[in-house]
Amino acid sequence: MSEYSPENIKYAKGVVKYFNRLLALIGVLIIFIIIQLVNPGLLKPQSKGELTQLTEEVDAENLIENGIHVSSGLIVDEGYELVLNTCSGCHSLKLVTQNKGNKADWKEVIVWMQETQKLWDLGSTEGPIIAYLAKNYGQSKKGRRMNLENIEWYELE
Numbered sequence: 001m002s003e004y005s006p007e008n009i010k011y012a013k014g015v016v017k018y019f020n021r022l023l024a025l026i027g028v029l030i031i032f033i034i035i036q037l038v039n040p041g042l043l044k045p046q047s048k049g050e051l052t053q054l055t056e057e058v059d060a061e062n063l064i065e066n067g068i069h070v071s072s073g074l075i076v077d078e079g080y081e082l083v084l085n086t087c088s089g090c091h092s093l094k095l096v097t098q099n100k101g102n103k104a105d106w107k108e109v110i111v112w113m114q115e116t117q118k119l120w121d122l123g124s125t126e127g128p129i130i131a132y133l134a135k136n137y138g139q140s141k142k143g144r145r146m147n148l149e150n151i152e153w154y155e156l157e
Ligand code: HEC
Pocket: 083, 086, 087, 088, 089, 090, 091, 095, 096, 099, 109, 110, 113, 117, 118, 119, 120, 129, 133, 156
């Protein structure tokens, strides 16, 4: 029987095929291991408890009672989400809800923060934000705003 007999060629082809499958399998295994190393949570189904907890956290964040967005204290009205997103980055929104002013007063506060506190240009959101603030936190009858209490201050870089 010669080296290149049909039987030997068939046998060799079989070995190559088997070897290729083995390589593919090892490849898949390596990818799996890399995913596990980089992000162990990715392939693990989230437990029901975790999901419930997440949902509860989101619910608590979005809770609205008697027209007040509970976690921020903001009055729910047109534009409150803009204020929520724009004004909560550097300080507590208590600073907002405990202040009063007309449009000009609020504009002044914003300009002051832009000039001294690194507040960015609010662009097209400035109008709706000021409108919301003046409408819901407008001039009070009292001459002076209440003293601020229990404010959480954040470190600014
Ligand atoms: C880039 C950070 C930053 C952002 C964003 C920001 N502020 Fe401020 N703001 C400050 C700092 C810092 C102070 C407090 C400075 C101090 O009195 O020490 C302040 C103070 C205030 C005060 C109190 C001013 C006073 O006279 O006591 C009000 C009211 C206020 N911010 C409203 C807002 C509103 C409304 C927004 C959203 C449009 C906003 N802030 C977004 C930095 C920021």
